[in-house]
Amino acid sequence: MxxxxxxxxxxxxxxxxxxxxxxxxxxxxxxxxxxxxxxxxxxxxxxxxxxxxxxxxxxxxxxxxxxxxxxxxxxxxxxxIARTFQIVRPMRDMSVLENAMVGAFSWTRSVDEARSTAYESLESVGLAGKANARTDQLTLPDRKMLETAKALSTRxxxxxxxxxxxxxxxxxxxxxxxxxxxxxxxxxxxxxxxxxxxxxxxxxxxxxxxxxxxxxxxxxxxxxxxxxxxxxxxxxxxxxx
Amino acid sequence: MKRWLAGGSVLVVLALVGALASPYLISLLTIVLLFTFLGQSWNLMLGIGGQLSIGHALFVGLGAYSVALLDVKYGVSPWIGLLLGMVIAGSAGAVLAWLSFRFEVRGIYFALLTIAAAEFARIMFGGWEFVGAMQGLFFPAPTGAIDISMLRGDARFYYFIALALAALGIVGTEMISRSYFGYVWRAMRDDEQAARALGVRAFRHKILVIAISAATAAVGGGILALVQGSIFPDSIMGMGLSVDVLIGPVVGGLGTTFGPLVGSLAAIPLNHLMSALGDCLRIPGLNSIAYGVVLVLVVWFLPDGIWPAIVRLGKAVQLPSRLWLLQPRKAEE
Structure with missing residues (x-):
């Protein structure tokens, strides 16, 4: 082990x-x-x-x-090590995709790379279809998954x-x-x-x-x-x- | 794209105005454009970086004094003065931010610290003979001849410099918004703890955004000094200036690219108009009352500022069938 x-x-x-x-x-x-x-x-x-x-x-x-x-x-x-928060904390003025991009900036400075990583993260939690939605339009389960996607973008x-x-x-x-x-x-x-x-x-x-x-x-x-x-x-x- | 068209056409109109308008209108619009630029600098710090400054006059004043001292005392080109001002104000901002955040002074308490720093500098400059103390500094009287290396010329010359600065500010704000920094700073603004958990080194990013904002404010201050032809600590570093800087972005739309321009265009001419009206009617301070009333009205009816309301209106016009007046606000965004 x-x-x-x-x-x-x-x-x-x-x-x-x-x-x-x-x-x-x-x-x-x-x-x-x-x-x-x-x-x-x-x-x-x-x-x-x-x-x-x-x-x-x-x-x-x-x-x-x-x-x-x-x-x-x-x-x-x-x-x-990436974490999520128990109380979901989406960044209010940013779209779902932009929220998921932030984590990627911990290892890259390229916006394009961050965007494609964010898409992958959203895809792996089943949120790719809502990439351009605003975070306040998401349901609770989706918000929880967005938290996970944000964390995944940090690789x-x-x-x-x-x-x-x-x-x-x-x-x-x-x-x-x-x-x-x-x-x-x-x-x-x-x-x-x-x-x-x-x-x-x-x-x-x-x-x-x-x-x-x-x-x-x-x-x-x-x-x-x-x-x-x-x-x-x-x-x-x-x-x- | 549509808002670029709108914003761009405003700039084109402003350029035409510069070529045609009367000297009074030109000098008024020069001040509007300079405060647009200063508003953009302030907006970068609060609207994108999430750090409130109520003492931006400190950075404006440092820029103004750098330009004025070098020019008046040593005959050095204002271009050098602008660079020096950026370095000094940027460093002052960075040190202030570092000290503040090092000791966990944040949010509204940091804002109070910016006031304290600006007031400290104002009083210090007011008692410092080398920088002219309360008597201030005077640039040589303008001859009207345009001299780009010494940034000297007539009112129209300064108008186009201010216009270029405001346009630069718009392009710069947009470029920063779309870059790595824009995303990281907005994440930090919205929720610092959550951003840190995603790897955002908030401490250094806060210092960086404040230093950049301070350095750009210094450029605006340096040009403002040249336009006015003289500087005094009470006006260039006073609380009044700090408030004037933030009116534009607050009225126009916090964190938006075109907000400071729209806000300054609305607020400053109103201020002058009310001031003139006040003189006419012998009601001193009418301009301050009007300022206050406008601020209250904007916060009451357009809490996001004028520019986002224009954007919403633009979208509604695009889709006439949606009866935008009847729709709740959220749905329009």
Whole structure:
């Protein structure tokens, strides 16, 4: 197994609150890994630590052999890690295509090259037909996919997805799952932060479970769902399958 | 393409006006065109780069003083003065931006810092004998003969210089908008965190856009000094000038290529007209009241500015069956 990203003893405190507590895990190249846990488990904090949006209190994040825990987000992106935002953030005055172009400027200065890359990114998430639309004309699932396309334009090796399927109907989520599978088949490594267990089971080859900031389980999806600790964290103490 | 046709025809008309109009109209339009250029410089910074400056007079003043000092004191060509002004103002902008963003002073607080810097410079220049202090600097009286190397000539000569500058500003703004910088800066303007996550090095891009805006403002300031024939710290570096610079793009349309031209064409003649009317009716300050009223009306009825409204109107005329008056605004864009 080759680890593209290693998280080692990562902790983050906000004042007295420990949001992430001594978490370690590794991401295998070319696989989809899911980071799950109930509300307030520290998933998004953990995600932001990896993406460079926050600095950890202690611990290390190693990407492809380089420590990145103190790197600013733009540098983390330029090293090959792209992220999406849980609350979709389209650039309001720019078309769908222009939104998708921005990421390409992290590796090229040619507008033509950025445009063709943006088309490819939009195509891979099924938005090519709406390239010239304004972002406020997009539906929620389309906006979520635009976030993914924007990230893809940076040509990442690791894609961090923050709740891309939250708020989607099952049929819409199934479409997203297809897109993610195809991306992973193309060799992209994906870390998925998700709340919805069922989708994670379908798409992830490995699952890391956080609870109260600490890792309580890790393994293949079917192992994890059978874990009594995981069931307890999601469903409350006293519940046994 | 249509807006290029419209904008281009405005420029052609302005060129014809320069050849035919009366000296008074020409000197008024020279000021309109210079403020178009200054507005474009300011517009680049806020409309595209997302950084608000309310102290643009600092950069205008640095450009004006560079040209005036070299010319008046040493007889050096204003061309050199313009270059020096660009370097000084660009550096001042870069340092101000660097200091500000280094310590996370951003948004409206950065805007306050630009005012502070401009006021600091105004007071400093007002007490500095070498630059003429409050007495200012006077260019040699014009002979009317055109001398391109010393940028000296009659009113018509300056009119065409100002027209060339405004046209350059329009082409430059459009080129920047369509380049790598335009995309990256607009992304940064709309959402800095999201742009950084896409690899945009926001810190250096913010410094860059401010430095470029400052350097272009200095060019406008240098020409303004030549046109006026004299400069004083209170007028060339004062708050009033900072406000005059931003009226054009705000009224015309923030972040648009032709907005500063349209806005300046609307606002400055109105200012002069009201000023004259005020003198006539013995109501001092009528021009300021009119300015305020126009600003309120534009913000109220055309929050995107005059130019985007013209563009919408143009599109509606193209499709008469759509009854544009009855359509919600969003659908027209």
């Amino acid at each position: 080759t680890a593209l990203l290693e998280v080692k003893n990562l902790s983050k405190s906000f004042g007295g609150l420990v949001a992430v507590n001594n978490v370690s895990f590794a991401l295998e190249a070319g696989r989809i890994t899911a980071l799950i846990g109930p509300n307030g488990a520290g998933k998004t904090t953990c995600f932001n630590l990896v993406a460079g949006a926050m600095r950890p209190t202690s611990g290390q994040v190693v990407f492809d052999g380089h420590p990145i825990e103190n790197a600013p987000p733009e540098l983390v992106c330029r090293m090959g 990442p090796r690791l894609l961090l997805l923050d709740e891309v399927m939250a708020g989607l109907r099952p049929t819409e989520a199934a479409g997203v799952v297809r897109v993610l599978r195809k991306l992973a088949e193309g060799g992209l490594t994906i870390l998925l932060v998700e709340h919805v267990m069922r989708i994670v089971m379908e798409v992830a080859s490995r699952v890391v479970v956080l609870h109260h900031g600490a890792k309580i389980a890790e393994g293949r999806p079917e192992e994890v769902v059978a874990d009594p600790m995981v069931l307890e964290s999601y469903l409350g103490a006293g519940f046994h399958a």
